[in-house]
């Protein structure tokens with residue numbers, strides 16, 4: 291695959307499930323009328339290079355613009371087929387996945403937004419369905435399972451609501467093991483009172499808090515902008531901001547963080563993210579969790595990481611470098627990725643998780659895992 295800039299990627303939002311607003315977020319002024327407009331725009335929207343890991347030459351603004359449907363070219367025909375051949379469906383090729391995992395201990399890592407819940411206009415309404423929750427619960431009964439998200443732990447836990455999981459929030463900078471209620475599960479190796487925790491960016495909390503307030507003030511004049519406090523990192527959403535104002539938003543964010551050399555700017559799906567400069571990402575969280583679970587130096591472990599955006603690429607790369615397990619990218623369109631398999635959308639993720647459980651339940655026949 292060579293010309294990644296030509297690859298389009300979807301970012302169609304799904305109708306939001308109404309839910310009460312939560313703390314730790316701030317929508318800028320005029321949101322209510324803008325949300326209606328945004329929903330209309332979202333209905334016609336099918337592409338988002340911004341979430342595709344695509345490198346667009348020029349400024350960040352160019353890159354933000356590239357996520358507009360007007361600028362993106364869908365990939366069709368031979369180029370698409372070629373990409374799918376290199377990144378086959380983990381469902382259609384499930385037998386291959388099972389064969390690769392045979393005789394090994396599976397550990398499951400799941401991103402949240404765009405993986406367990408569909409992308410929606412309002413981040414507070416990215417609800418996970420009960421069916422999906424049951425699928426994740428089923429997986430966690432058989433395999434150690436972690437949620438790895440850009441969101442803060444409390445927020446992602448509010449959505450997932452499963453105590454038997456590991457959680458790595460704030461892009462892996464806040465890691466927490468299962469609560470005692472989950473100790474009945476055979477795979478929980480940590481002893482009671484031996485809780486797994488890790489907060490490598492703890493010293494940055496005061497500065498993040500300060501910048502959150504400064505960004506909230508700065509973004510107040512940009513209609514539809516939303517600043518979300520994810521504890522160890524911040525998200526500035528521009529999904530509901532007119533494209534004509536993206537430049538002002540980008541400049542405003544940069545002006546605020548200019549005075550903070552300890553912070554850096556990254557980009558997700560219609561979101562600018564501000565995080566500490568420390569060398570820690572979702573890939574580091576994956577490594578930390580595997581070690582905490584006692585898999586360091588073991589050849590018989592098979593981590594499966596499922597995620598949909600560029601921040602998940604750090605975890606895919608770790609798996610590729612370890613030569614272990616499998617990265618699965620959730621996407622309907624070709625994207626530059628280190629993942630080896632694909633699933634099209636959260637409903638396919640659910641089906642894949644169910645298949646994993648079913649295969650494990652037939653474990654005596656040795657279909658999957660140990």
Ligand SMILES: O=P(O)(O)OC[C@H]1O[C@H](O[C@H]2O[C@H](CO)[C@@H](O)[C@H](O)[C@H]2O)[C@H](O)[C@@H](O)[C@@H]1O
Nearest residue numbers: 402403409410411413416439440525559560561
């Ligand atoms: O690592 P993740 O669990 O995928 O979290 C990444 C970001 O997800 C959320 O934003 C994205 O999803 C929203 C809801 O569907 C959508 O409105 C937004 O445009 C997307 O960027 C979350 O709000 C961010 O804080 C996370 O960093």
